[in-house]
Amino acid sequence: MNPEKFAEEIRFYNSIVIDDQVATKEDLVSLSSSLSKLLDLGERLPDLYDDHEYEPQITFEEMKDKISNRFVDFSSYSNADPDINLVGDMKALTVGDALDDLVDIYIDLNTALAYFENGVWKNMFWHARLMFGHWGRHAIDLKSYLHQKLHGW
Numbered sequence: 604m605n606p607e608k609f610a611e612e613i614r615f616y617n618s619i620v621i622d623d624q625v626a627t628k629e630d631l632v633s634l635s636s637s638l639s640k641l642l643d644l645g646e647r648l649p650d651l652y653d654d655h656e657y658e659p660q661i662t663f664e665e666m667k668d669k670i671s672n673r674f675v676d677f678s679s680y681s682n683a684d685p686d687i688n689l690v691g692d693m694k695a696l697t698v699g700d701a702l703d704d705l706v707d708i709y710i711d712l713n714t715a716l717a718y719f720e721n722g723v724w725k726n727m728f729w730h731a732r733l734m735f736g737h738w739g740r741h742a743i744d745l746k747s748y749l750h751q752k753l754h755g756w
Contacts, residue, residue: 604649606724609731612640613716620705626673628753635749638742641712645739648732651725661713666706677701680748704745711738 616637619630626634671677682699711734719727731738 604644604647604728606719606727609644609648609727610716610719612637612644613712616641616712617709620670620673620709622673624673625675631749631753635746635753638708638746638749641708642739642742642746645731645735645742648728648735650729650732652729653723653725661710661717663706663710666709667702670705670709671702674702674705677705677748680744680751682744682747699744699748701745701748704741704748707741708738708745 616634619626619634619637622630678701680699680701682697712731715727715731715734718724718730
């Protein structure tokens with residue numbers, strides 16, 4: 604996988620998420636498309652690592668403040684826990700938070716991007732792959748939320 608291509612997709616996600624304007628329907632469509640591309644790339648991340656002493660720091664609170672002004676109507680949503688195979692059992696229901704999804708994806712992917720931008724491109728792949736179970740789940744849940752928001756009956 605080309606590291607610049609992955610970095611470019613992360614930057615595109617950032618351009619949608621970080622903006623001073625309230626998100627439009629077109630922005631939500633772009634966000635959904637970006638999540639699809641990132642998930643596809645996430646499935647194919649190479650297993651690389653470079654023993655380098657760089658640790659980027661991005662705080663949740665700082666990012667939530669920036670993102671919440673753009674996605675003012677994002678809210679909580681119901682979700683089903685895929686690990687529980689109890690059809691009809693209320694224990695299988697969970698609550699998701701679309702803003703939390705946006706922020707968690709942003710933090711995980713921008714930590715990876717920070718490695719790339721500091722010359723440690725192998726660790727960009729390493730971090731994104733290590734955290735794919737986390738940011739990938741948020742991306743899937745957010746994509747489902749966006750699908751309902753854009754196309755729900």
